[in-house]
Amino acid sequence: MDYPELALHIAGRWRTQTQGGRRAVIDPATEETIAHLPLAGREELAEAAEAARRGFIQWRAKSALERCNILRAAAQKIREQAKTIAQVLTLEQGKPLAESVREVTLSADIVDFQAEEAKRLYGRLVPPRVEGILSQAVVRRPVGPVAAFTPWNFPANLPARKLASALAAGCSVVIKPAEETPGTCMLLVRAFLDAGVPPEALNMVCGDPAEVSSFLIDHPAIAKVSFTGSVAVGKLLGEQAARHVKRFTGELGGHAPVIVCEDADFSFALKSSIAAKFRNAGQVCASPIRFYIPRSRFGEWSEAFVQAARALRMGPGTDAATQMGPLAHARRIEDMQRFVDDAVERGAQLLCGGQRAQRPGYFFEPTVIANAPPDSRVMRQEPFGPIAVLQPYDTLDEAIDSANALPYGLGAYAFTRDLHTAHRLGEALEAGMVGINHFGVSQPEMPFGGWKESGIGQEMGAEGLLHYTEVKTLTVGVPA
Known part of the structure; x- marks a missing residue:
C-alpha cells in the first residue's frame, strides 16, 4: 500500500x-x-x-x-x-x-x-x-x-x-x-x-x-x-x-458499563460484546469496559468471554484475516501494562492476556480481568485499550448503582428481553448515549455526546x- x-x-x-x-x-x-x-x-x-x-x-x-x-x-x-x-x-x-x-x-x-x-x-x-x-x-x-x-x-x-x-x-x-x-x-x-x-x-x-x-x-x-x-x-x-x-x-472520554440482565440472550450479548469491546483494539471513547453479569451466570459468562477473547486473531490491519490490530503507539502499551499490574496487585483476577504480544508492532493481548476492586485504576480511569472488566451483581438495582458510580457518562449499554426492564434501564443509566441490546449508538442522524465529565x-x-x-x-x- x-x-x-x-x-x-x-x-x-x-x-x-x-x-x-x-x-x-x-x-x-x-x-x-x-x-x-x-x-x-x-x-x-x-x-x-x-x-x-x-x-x-x-x-x-x-x-x-x-x-x-x-x-x-x-x-x-x-x-x-x-x-x-x-x-x-x-x-x-x-x-x-x-x-x-x-x-x-x-x-x-x-x-x-x-x-x-x-x-x-x-x-x-x-x-x-x-x-x-x-x-x-x-x-x-x-x-x-x-x-x-x-x-x-x-x-x-x-x-x-x-x-x-x-x-x-x-x-x-x-x-x-x-x-x-x-x-x-x-x-x-x-x-x-x-x-x-x-x-x-x-x-x-x-x-x-x-x-x-x-x-x-x-x-x-x-x-x-x-x-x-x-x-x-x-x-x-x-x-x-x-x-x-x-x-x-x-x-x-468515557468508561462505559454493560449490564447483562438475567433474562438476556447470553449468546447474542456475548457475541455483540466481544465485537464491541475489541473493535479498534478498544481504542474507542464509547467502548464497553465494565461488564456487570448476574452472579448466578458469572462463571458461564466469564469462561465464554475469555474463550472468545483468546480466539481473536491479532495482526496488521492490512491482513484480511486480522480481527484486532495494534495499539496506536508505544505509550499505549505501557499504559495497558500499568492498568493490569495495578488491578492484579489490588486483588483482581487476570483471566487472560495482560501483556504485550511477542511480535513486532504495538500489540497488546486481548485482556480480561474479573472482580476488580473499586479503587483499582481500571475501575476509575478509562483504559482506552483491549481490557474488559467482568463484575458479578446480585440485584439489578445494585448493577445500576455500580454503572452510574463514576463521574463519566458517555456510553452505557444493557441487554434484556423484557420491555419494562429495557425502558427502566434506558431511563436509569446516566449517559448521553444508551444502547439496549446493541452497541450502535453512533449514527450520523443521532447526536453524539456525554454527560458529567x-x-x-x-x-x-x-x-x-x-x-x-x-x-x-x-x-x-x-x-x-
Whole structure:
C-alpha cells in the first residue's frame, strides 16, 4: 500500500516545508517509519487563523443551498476515494482494513447528513406584544472561524464530524488532526477543497499539540473551539476557551458499563460484546469496559468471554484475516501494562492476556480481568485499550448503582428481553448515549455526546450543527 507525501494546508496552499520541523509517522503494526510530517511554527499558525478569518467571510456569504451542494459533492468524492483513504488510515492507525473502509464510508454519510441540515437551520417567528412592530424573529448565524482538534483513534470519522457541522453552519475551520494519523485527514481536506470549499476557509495544521491548541484558542480570529480527546486535556482547553469567552464543545472520554440482565440472550450479548469491546483494539471513547453479569451466570459468562477473547486473531490491519490490530503507539502499551499490574496487585483476577504480544508492532493481548476492586485504576480511569472488566451483581438495582458510580457518562449499554426492564434501564443509566441490546449508538442522524465529565455539547445529528451557530434576535418596527 502507498502512503502519500504529507503536507499542511495553510492560507490556500499545500506546504511540505514548514518552520516547525518534521516528525516521523510510524506504522504501529511494524514500528517502521512510513512518512515525515511537516509541523507548523507560530507564524504559520497565525497565517492559518488569519486565513480562516478571511475564508469565513467568503463561506458564510454562500447560501445554505450552495453549502449543501458543495458538501454533498465532498461526500461523494470521499466515497469515490474510500478504498485509498482507508488504506492510508490502516497504515498510520493500525485498525483492520475492513474497519477503515466502514469508517470512511460512514464519514461520507456524516457529511451528507450535515449538508442537508444546512438547509434546515431554522429560526422562528414570535408574535409582537406591542403595536408598531412588524416582525420578531429568532435566527441562527454561523459563530465564526473554528479551531478543531481531533485524536488518532478515528482519523476519518472525527474530523468529518467537525468539518461537516462547521462548514454546513457557514463557519470556516482550522483543523489539527493527531500527528500520529495526519494522512487520512489530509485526504479528507482535499476532498472538501476539490468539491468547492474556498481554500482559505479550510486550513489544516499539525505541530506540538500543546503549542498549537494554546496558540489557536488564544488567537482573536478563532470564535469556537471543538475538541475530541481525554477528559484531562478537555478540561484544560475548556478553561482556556472560557477565559476568552469562546464557545467550546468537548467530546471527552468515557468508561462505559454493560449490564447483562438475567433474562438476556447470553449468546447474542456475548457475541455483540466481544465485537464491541475489541473493535479498534478498544481504542474507542464509547467502548464497553465494565461488564456487570448476574452472579448466578458469572462463571458461564466469564469462561465464554475469555474463550472468545483468546480466539481473536491479532495482526496488521492490512491482513484480511486480522480481527484486532495494534495499539496506536508505544505509550499505549505501557499504559495497558500499568492498568493490569495495578488491578492484579489490588486483588483482581487476570483471566487472560495482560501483556504485550511477542511480535513486532504495538500489540497488546486481548485482556480480561474479573472482580476488580473499586479503587483499582481500571475501575476509575478509562483504559482506552483491549481490557474488559467482568463484575458479578446480585440485584439489578445494585448493577445500576455500580454503572452510574463514576463521574463519566458517555456510553452505557444493557441487554434484556423484557420491555419494562429495557425502558427502566434506558431511563436509569446516566449517559448521553444508551444502547439496549446493541452497541450502535453512533449514527450520523443521532447526536453524539456525554454527560458529567464526558463532555459538553454534541456532535452529529441536528444538535451537532447548532453548536456552530449563534442566536440572534431580530425585530423590525414600523418606520416613522
